[in-house]
Amino acid sequence: MTERAEVSETAPTRPPTIRDVAREAGVSKSLVSLVFNGGENVSEERRRRVLHAAERLGYRPNLVAQSLSAGRRDFVAILVSNLHNPLFAEIVGAAKARLAEAGQRTMIVSAQVDDGGGSSVLDRDNIAVLRDLRPSGLITVGTIPGFAELADLTATIPTVVASAIDATDDVVATVRSDDHAGLDLVVAHLAEQGVERLVFVGGDGGTVSASREAAFRASVAARGFGEQAWVERADFTEAGARRAVGRLLASDRLPQAIIAVNDLTAIGVITALEAAGVSVPEGCRVAGYDDTTLSAIPRISLTSVDPDNRRIGRVAAEAMLDASADRTGVAGRIGEVLIPPSLVVRGSSLAR
Amino acid sequence: MTERAEVSETAPTRPPTIRDVAREAGVSKSLVSLVFNGGENVSEERRRRVLHAAERLGYRPNLVAQSLSAGRRDFVAILVSNLHNPLFAEIVGAAKARLAEAGQRTMIVSAQVDDGGGSSVLDRDNIAVLRDLRPSGLITVGTIPGFAELADLTATIPTVVASAIDATDDVVATVRSDDHAGLDLVVAHLAEQGVERLVFVGGDGGTVSASREAAFRASVAARGFGEQAWVERADFTEAGARRAVGRLLASDRLPQAIIAVNDLTAIGVITALEAAGVSVPEGCRVAGYDDTTLSAIPRISLTSVDPDNRRIGRVAAEAMLDASADRTGVAGRIGEVLIPPSLVVRGSSLAR
DNA sequence: TTGAAAGCGCTAACAC
């Protein structure tokens, strides 16, 4: 209750506003605004005065006020699907770096959180704030559960989807790994190793998984595997992988190699195989997808497809930049950009 | 340039404002505001009218405007140090869930990004927006490089630090793993296994690392290891771990067990040992800290200290809640809250 | 070139 009548010391007063700067510089608010927005028609002298005043006061424009006033602000929002997957961190980093090069501000927010239990749900709070902040563009990274709920955003600003297939009609571009190329790389590698019976574990749990399954089928068909290649359904979890392997073991139809939908699933496959006494790669070869840091650990040494995440991030950023530059109204729909992956061969697929 | 003179179809008009709702409901702006902020003194009938109008129009309060107008908004910001570490995702999830239980909104933003290369830097854009959004509280998760730069935030709103020791004077509470208890758990376990020569790998690269080193020293001193226990400096990276092990091997002073500052370092230790022909655990036992998902992978099977991250997150949230409730001005400085860890024993520390 | 004034969507006194 005790009002401090006098500012006793260097009291933490509230940050200086544009008005403070105007007063200090002896000009009007609008001139200050002009200076800070790169206005051309400002005399050198006044510009100097304003800049000095701002410096002295430690003034920084309030982004929230800007956003409210201008109706939109010049920054692109990067929405990461979840914090668990280090894969996405790479993409985000690369995208942000590329945008920064072009002088674009960014804001990174997460789209999902654990719901206290284990599973993830859309973080509506975050999305709401983001919407109200009126970013000038949106890049989503990874599959986002309630993508449709972003409709008011995607409909009004250029949107680029990275490393997912969430795209609705108004998405400017989707940048993702070329799953067909990736799976063909693995299949070819295994075929070269003399593998003739081949299984894909995955396919459930999302569009990416489905896409990789289709890619697998196409590749083995093209290479004439026929009945000797099939799919054992599983989601992205380790448990799913274990069940799939369990089915293979039970039916006595163990293939010579298993390709998993991603690295985590691959680990599950290896674990299940070894628990059943089948050693990897001797008893059965295994390969994954994503080339996460996991696979490089010597004890794991997992052959995996490297999607080139940094490039995905960079290209997504560039698509964003293009779309923003293209102020013709009809932002050019770039469509899908498939980034060519490469294969990283490690112990899990090589016969000793 | 062609201005669409007439709204052709269900054109994506701009979102309804409080004014639209007021008009639709036939009341004033302020009444609408009152209704949406749980005002008591509103007649049932008007409240209904307002709510219905809002519903019809699809009105949602603009958080940015709220924030600007009210001077602060009722949400706590959760600042995650980096997206790479899944560990932090657990803490964030738990904190958010606890806050949600208490009816607190949250906003999760990342504090760092890759700078295009590999290393992380403070994401100033994100911090700036956050500051301007005027959150009612701040929870930081993990060590944040330029923590000092958050001064204007930490000075004005209650701040809780989770899983780090960044604390400046104005931090309300620091919630982290009890490193002393954790390391003593490992040391005790190894001693029980008959280990007499013991090394700690870590100590460089941050306050947490230093704290764990001190904890190790205290534990081995208390247990009378004397000259038989020492520290081999290394940072958090795998490479650092390899160098440390290299020194041990070169000096021919290989201990019977190595405790690493965290799981990643432990993996580096295992890799280096096995590359040199020393098998784990037979030739040398190894243990880590953090109990990340890595350690549970059977091929790794790393004994590790589980810091109970979900509890860290929950307690941090509760400290925040307490601090916010405590509107006496002098927010009670809770100080440090140490969460008791537990030991998860796996193959890497057990003689076969 | 510069300034005055209106307003972005909302909250918060203060009246009625």
Place this chain on the structure above:
DNA sequence: GTGTTAGCGCTTTCAA
């Protein structure tokens, strides 16, 4: 109980 009136910090016509 409910409406009126000022702003929050900034951008943006529109005049001067």
